[in-house]
Amino acid sequence: MTLHTEPVTVNIGPHHPSTHGVFRMRVTFDGENILDVEPVIGYLHRGTEKLAEERQYTQVITLTDRLDYVASMTNNQAYVLSCERLLGIDPPVRGMYLRVIAAELQRIVSHLVATGFFMQDLGAFATPLMYAMRERERILDLFEMLCGARITVSYMRIGGVFQDTPEEFWPALGRLLEELPGYVDELEGLISANEIVLTRTKGVSIIPAELAINASLTGPMLRASGVAWDLRKAAPYDVYDRLSFEMPLGEHGDNYDRYLVRIREIRESIKLVQQCVEQIEPGAVRATTAMLFRPPPGEAYVPIEAPKGELGFYLVSDGSIAPYRMHIRAPSFVNLSVLREMMVGWKLADAIVSLGSIDFNMGEVDR
Amino acid sequence: MFGLGLLKGLSVTLRNMGRKPFTIQYPENRVPQHPRFRGQEFTWYEDRCTGCASCAKYCPLGIIRIVTDTDGGNEQDGGSYRVDTFDIDQGRCMYCGLCVEACPYDALHMGSNFEAAQYERQKLVITVDVLKERDKHPSTWFRPQLERGRSDPFVGGSTGWQEAGREPFYWHPKRPGQVPEDLGKKASADGEYD
Amino acid sequence: METQLPERNVLYGWVYDAVKDRLGDDWAWLAYALGAITVIMVAVNAFLLLGTLFTWIERKLVGRFQARVGPNRAGPFGLLQPIADAVKLLFKEDIIPRRADRLVFNVAPIVMLAPSLMALAVIPFGDRTFVADLNVAVLYVVAMSGLASLAVLMAGYSSANKLALFGSMRAVAMLVSYEIPLVMSILGVTILAGSMSMVAIVEAQTIPYILVSPIGVLVFLVAISAELNRPPFDVTEAESELVAGYLTEYSGMKFGVFYLAEFANVLLAGAIFTVLFLDGWEWAILPSHVWFLLKVMTFAFMASWVRATVPRLRLDQILEFAWKFLFPLSLLNVILLAAEVIIWPEPSAGDLLLMAAINWIGAIAAIPVMARIVSLSSKPVGLIAPEVR
Numbered sequence: 001m002t003l004h005t006e007p008v009t010v011n012i013g014p015h016h017p018s019t020h021g022v023f024r025m026r027v028t029f030d031g032e033n034i035l036d037v038e039p040v041i042g043y044l045h046r047g048t049e050k051l052a053e054e055r056q057y058t059q060v061i062t063l064t065d066r067l068d069y070v071a072s073m074t075n076n077q078a079y080v081l082s083c084e085r086l087l088g089i090d091p092p093v094r095g096m097y098l099r100v101i102a103a104e105l106q107r108i109v110s111h112l113v114a115t116g117f118f119m120q121d122l123g124a125f126a127t128p129l130m131y132a133m134r135e136r137e138r139i140l141d142l143f144e145m146l147c148g149a150r151i152t153v154s155y156m157r158i159g160g161v162f163q164d165t166p167e168e169f170w171p172a173l174g175r176l177l178e179e180l181p182g183y184v185d186e187l188e189g190l191i192s193a194n195e196i197v198l199t200r201t202k203g204v205s206i207i208p209a210e211l212a213i214n215a216s217l218t219g220p221m222l223r224a225s226g227v228a229w230d231l232r233k234a235a236p237y238d239v240y241d242r243l244s245f246e247m248p249l250g251e252h253g254d255n256y257d258r259y260l261v262r263i264r265e266i267r268e269s270i271k272l273v274q275q276c277v278e279q280i281e282p283g284a285v286r287a288t289t290a291m292l293f294r295p296p297p298g299e300a301y302v303p304i305e306a307p308k309g310e311l312g313f314y315l316v317s318d319g320s321i322a323p324y325r326m327h328i329r330a331p332s333f334v335n336l337s338v339l340r341e342m343m344v345g346w347k348l349a350d351a352i353v354s355l356g357s358i359d360f361n362m363g364e365v366d367r
Numbered sequence: 368m369f370g371l372g373l374l375k376g377l378s379v380t381l382r383n384m385g386r387k388p389f390t391i392q393y394p395e396n397r398v399p400q401h402p403r404f405r406g407q408e409f410t411w412y413e414d415r416c417t418g419c420a421s422c423a424k425y426c427p428l429g430i431i432r433i434v435t436d437t438d439g440g441n442e443q444d445g446g447s448y449r450v451d452t453f454d455i456d457q458g459r460c461m462y463c464g465l466c467v468e469a470c471p472y473d474a475l476h477m478g479s480n481f482e483a484a485q486y487e488r489q490k491l492v493i494t495v496d497v498l499k500e501r502d503k504h505p506s507t508w509f510r511p512q513l514e515r516g517r518s519d520p521f522v523g524g525s526t527g528w529q530e531a532g533r534e535p536f537y538w539h540p541k542r543p544g545q546v547p548e549d550l551g552k553k554a555s556a557d558g559e560y561d
Numbered sequence: 562m563e564t565q566l567p568e569r570n571v572l573y574g575w576v577y578d579a580v581k582d583r584l585g586d587d588w589a590w591l592a593y594a595l596g597a598i599t600v601i602m603v604a605v606n607a608f609l610l611l612g613t614l615f616t617w618i619e620r621k622l623v624g625r626f627q628a629r630v631g632p633n634r635a636g637p638f639g640l641l642q643p644i645a646d647a648v649k650l651l652f653k654e655d656i657i658p659r660r661a662d663r664l665v666f667n668v669a670p671i672v673m674l675a676p677s678l679m680a681l682a683v684i685p686f687g688d689r690t691f692v693a694d695l696n697v698a699v700l701y702v703v704a705m706s707g708l709a710s711l712a713v714l715m716a717g718y719s720s721a722n723k724l725a726l727f728g729s730m731r732a733v734a735m736l737v738s739y740e741i742p743l744v745m746s747i748l749g750v751t752i753l754a755g756s757m758s759m760v761a762i763v764e765a766q767t768i769p770y771i772l773v774s775p776i777g778v779l780v781f782l783v784a785i786s787a788e789l790n791r792p793p794f795d796v797t798e799a800e801s802e803l804v805a806g807y808l809t810e811y812s813g814m815k816f817g818v819f820y821l822a823e824f825a826n827v828l829l830a831g832a833i834f835t836v837l838f839l840d841g842w843e844w845a846i847l848p849s850h851v852w853f854l855l856k857v858m859t860f861a862f863m864a865s866w867v868r869a870t871v872p873r874l875r876l877d878q879i880l881e882f883a884w885k886f887l888f889p890l891s892l893l894n895v896i897l898l899a900a901e902v903i904i905w906p907e908p909s910a911g912d913l914l915l916m917a918a919i920n921w922i923g924a925i926a927a928i929p930v931m932a933r934i935v936s937l938s939s940k941p942v943g944l945i946a947p948e949v950r
Contacts, residue, residue: 032876059427062463123873125792127380130627134389141401148405148477148508154463162468163509166403190379193372196793196872291425291469349796349875373871380626380870390629 007035012351014043020117020355021362025339027351034351037343039336044366052326056292057083057158060323064313065152067328068364070113073106073143074306076156081237082313083158085300087293094283095160096238101173101276102146102155103238103304104269105139108180110307111220111262111269112136112187114359118259119191121356122200128190135183138176145169159287170277177274184266192260201255205342205354208253215338219309219331221358224261225253231305243275255350255357262359292321301329308332308359328367332360400479402507402519405462408478409455410505411498412528416474418448422466430456431466453498457483458491468509473532476505476513479520505531571689573600600692604681612825613643618858619824619865626869650817658810660721669719670811670818673712677822677829680705684832685760687842687849699757702833703744706788709826710736713797716819717807728806731876732797735787738883739794743784745891749777749898750837753916763841767910771838773917775924776894778838780887785830787879790823792868796876798823831860885935890927897923 007030014022022043028036048067052060064079065072077099084091091099116132140150145166147155155161191197207217212225222229230247232240248264250257295317303312309331318324335358342358343351391398400406418435434452467477485491504520507513510531518526573596580592617632617640624631632639657666683698685691695701710733717729751757753773754765771778787794797806808819835841835856842849874882897920905912 055427056425059425059465062427062461062465119872123792123795124871125623125868127623127627127869130629131383134628137389144404145401146403148401148403148464148506149462152461152463154465163511166401166507166514168401186379186382190376190870194376194872195372196874198372199878200872200875347875347877376870377866380866383628384622384625386628388625388628388630392630392633 005030020360021365023355023360023362023365025351027343027348029348032347032349034343034346034348037340037351039339041333041336041362041365044362046367048367049326049328052323054322056321057295057323058291060326061157062152062154065154066363067330067367068110068306068308068311068332068361069151070361071106071110071307072151072153073102073155074110074304074311076154077103077238078302078304078306078311079313080156080158081302081304082300082315083295085302086295086298086315086317087158087289088296089159089287089289091160091287092284093239094164094280095285095287097276097280098161098165098285099156100238100240100243101273101280102143102153102161104272104276105142107269107307108266109136109139110359111266114262114307114356115187115191115259118255118353118356118359119197121352122197128187131183131187131190135180135187138180142169142172142176145172157286158293159289160285162286164285173273173277177270177277180270181267184263184270188263192263198256200350201259201353201357203252204255204350205346205357206252206254207338207342211338211341212253215341216334217309217338218334219306220258220261220265221309221335223247224250224257226251231303231310235303237302237304239276239279242279243272245272245275255353258357258359294319294321303329306331308361308364309335311364328364330364330367332358332362332364336360336365400521402479402514402521404479404506404520405464405477405508406479406481406506407457407462407483408480408501408504409493409498410476410478410501410503410526410531411453412474412503412531413450413499414528415472415532416450417472418450419471421469421471422475425465425469427463427465428459428461430459450495453495454492455498456492458488464508473510473512476503476510476531477508479504479506503527503531570600570691572603573597576600604686604692605678608678608681608825608828609821611828612821613647615824615828615861616643616646616820618861619868622862622865623869626866647817650814650820653813655813655815656810658721661810662719662721665715665719666810667815669712669715670815670822672715673709674818674822674825676705676708676712677826680829680833683759684829684836685763685841686832686853690842690850691760694758694760696756696758696761698759699747699751699762702759703740703747706743707740709788710740713807716811720807720810722809725807725809728797728809732790732807735794735796735876735879735883738880739784739787739887742780742883742887742891743788745888745895746777746781746784747837749774749891749894752895752898752902755902759836759841763836763843766840766843768913768917769838769840773913774894774898774920776890776920776927777898779924779928780891780894781834781838783887784883785834786864786867787883789826789830789864791827791864793871793873794879795873796879827861827864828857831857831864834860881935886931890931893923893927 007028009026009028012025012027014024016023024040024043026038026040027034046066048063052063055063061076061079064075067075080099112132112135116129119128120126143153143155144150145168147153147162207221207225209225209227212222212227217225218229218231226249228247228249231237232245233247245268248261248268250261297317297319299314299316301312301314303310305311310329311331312329314325314327314329315323316325339358342354346354418433420431420433420435423429423431423433432452432454433450435448435450437448462477464477467475483491503525505513505518505526506520507518513526513531576596576599577592580595581589584591620642621631621639632642635641635645657663680702682692683695683701685694713729713732713736717725717727717732720726750762750770753770754762756762756765786792790797798808808816811819832853835853839856839859842853847855898916901916901919905916
């Protein structure tokens with residue numbers, strides 16, 4: 001007697017504890033195997049690109065904070081670099097070093113959050129998440145010292161950063177850099193050798209390198225598939241050409257490799273911050289610009305390596321105080337395009353974990 | 368071998384059990400903030416404000432409303448506008464600090480509070496009377512002169528209007544009693560003197 | 562009537578003697594009834610109270626493992642937190658879906674909790690402290706634990722919810738698969754002790770059986786975690802990808818009974834573990850009840866520790882683990898122990914130590930081999946072509 005089964009389409013749906021924001025998937029199952037995945041986005045659309053057309057260039061910085069709300073510093077950096085290209089000015093060297101310090105600290109924060117929530121999706125009952133959040137708190141305290149806010153920072157301005165660091169910042173940063181590798185080791189000891197994590201994530205949702213390149217993936221997803229492409233090395237901005245670091249690569253492009261690439265990138269970021277601390281010199285931190293500047297008509301696009309991938313702001317100026325058009329190339333939006341190839345054929349439990357390993361952020365996807 | 372990684376994980380958890388918890392029990396204890404914290408309870412010095420409304424122009428959300436009136440009409444001789452209405456809608460404010468950055472006279476500063484919740488939305492709009500009478504505890508955000516003077520909004524009493532500004536208080540050479548010593552010095556973009 | 566020898570159960574004997582002295586021999590049946598009721602009341606209440614206390618212990622412990630404080634606002638140290646939870650659940654509306662099978666829906670929580678209470682009857686909590694000393698106690702306990710899977714099935718089937726049914730089917734598949742290794746490991750202990758009575762097993766452990774049969778302990782611990790739906794096997798309750806599994810449609814105190822049954826079952830499993838492997842209530846200095854409680858709390862601590870550390874496995878990996886790894890291991894355990902008991906029929910302490918040595922060598926040899934066989938034989942999971950139905 002043959003058993004008749006029927007595929008069923010289920011909504012995993014915008015309100016869900018495991019979907020990293022308001023993200024909806026319409027999944028077609030056969031039993032527990034996934035046959036088809038259709039992502040539905042747009043639940044967090046706030047009209048950022050349209051709002052930017054009505055605000056001055058400096059006011060748009062506050063809008064950009066809220067795109068990838070986990071990693072605000074790098075959003076600011078990408079936007080400010082594009083504006084500086086439009087204006088044709090260069091920030092002073094100390095400003096660039098401060099930007100790199102802030103961006104690398106932000107990368108650590110973002111990867112900690114990604115790892116914590118990845119383990120939460122695996123079911124580890126919030127313990128790695130709590131450890132990751134504890135480390136994140138220390139870095140957020142540093143951000144508060146730098147610019148008065150922890151998450152929506154608005155730290156960078158066109159021409160540098162908005163103000164120099166307070167005196168307490170450097171000893172606190174030194175203390176953090178000493179303690180952080182130990183904590184990352186502890187977090188890794190809880191996860192990397194754990195057999196259950198290995199069983200559930202190794203070999204699951206493999207993205208081969210060719211598919212990754214064809215789908216325009218960037219960031220840790222691309223590097224986990226074995227493609228050595230990092231914008232900090234390929235097209236250096238700020239002072240990255242004076243700093244040396246390695247690029248962690250994965251081999252297979254499965255969930256485990258994506259997690260491993262992120263943990264290793266945390267260590268590389270710590271090294272980068274240490275080099276910046278050694279190389280930085282006193283000086284001005286902000287190039288003088290007018291309050292309401294009008295860039296000459298033109299366009300600019302300077303992509304950066306945000307923690308989630310390649311982030312870039314395409315700005316078109318028509319000579320007025322507000323951008324004529326701003327388009328955001330959000331890494332999470334592009335990274336989500338391989339969802340079907342990642343998930344079809346695997347099981348429901350793997351789907352949730354794969355979502356966690358992509359590490360997308362709906363603020364960016366929906367803008 | 369199956370199990371060694373799990374045992375390592377178990378040892379990590381056990382070690383964390385011995386450490387002090389990272390929790391801070393609010394409301395008995397609070398997380399200490401840095402003086403640069405951008406918080407609620409804006410500090411406004413009426414004596415420094417001229418009613419130029421740069422803050423209102425620079426706010427990305429447009430929540431500052433300023434209505435001024437001429438104060439006897441002697442602007443040419445050193446008078447300033449009288450500020451009749453200065454409403455800041457804290458319910459929609461995102462505490463970005465651009466208004467503070469915009470103020471040329473260092474009249475508006477960020478505060479350092481985060482607990483000014485109200486039961487009604489209308490009460491979140493602070494008016495010019497509230498701003499006038501409040502204790503002045505300016506945050507050192509974008510005010511390098513306060514930071515150099517080691518001012519701390521959480522400690523000590525009100526900061527007077529003379530100490531709060533980058534430039535010495537002078538509006539007009541004709542204003543009696545205030546001879547500017549630093550006449551001719553300009554503050555640079557990040558607040559330092561050139 | 563006198564199925565209980567009064568000197569074997571202290572509390573019962575005390576009540577029995579007191580009533581009989583006051584009222585005379587004609588009232589022996591009343592003495593028996595009162596004695597029985599007293600013992601049962603004490604046992605059941607203690608068990609349920611300890612169950613609620615365990616919810617508090619677990620939340621505090623997991624909080625400490627995660628570098629945070631557990632509940633500490635409801636009462637001193639948060640000790641009134643379980644009471645707050647219970648009061649909250651009592652206040653909630655009791656929703657029964659319109660198309661649900663009312664009788665089965667209402668009875669399912671009872672079927673979940675009652676077998677745990679019934680299994681309490683045979684466990685000796687201390688020296689001469691038990692409700693009944695059945696000479697097939699082990700079989701009785703295993704049968705009672707099997708009823709828990711029936712409750713899961715009833716709960717999922719009677720909610721008129723396809724996803725709840727789906728969840729309960731998966732849960733039952735897991736529970737049934739892990740019963741066999743569980744029973745086999747208990748069988749090993751029975752072979753060693755030569756009797757199925759719990760009291761006799763405790764008295765036969767001159768050396769705690771945790772040292773003597775390591776494979777049995779390992780299999781028992783893993784299998785009982787699966788039976789209890791604890792991490793890493795908590796697919797049924799915490800894998801809320803779709804919904805909350807078989808508990809979806811339950812609200813209010815019915816959910817409270819499921820919740821309580823789950824935590825109380827952990828304590829029951831700890832009690833069984835203590836009796837079978839940790840030498841029950843033996844070891845002097847402290848009173849025997851205190852020792853028993855300490856040993857049960859050790860098990861509870863380990864359960865919380867594992868819960869705070871370990872992520873969960875996928876369902877097909879869980880089933881694979883049960884059938885391919887635990888089942889052959891438990892068979893091996895039974896064979897080894899049976900062979901040893903044939904060689905040394907009445908093991909003394911020295912014989913037990915020798916058996917322990919052989920078993921440990923067997924464990925260290927067998928487990929890596931089994932792990933290798935399992936990993937070689939399992940085909941790469943996933944990427945099933947859609948045509949395969």
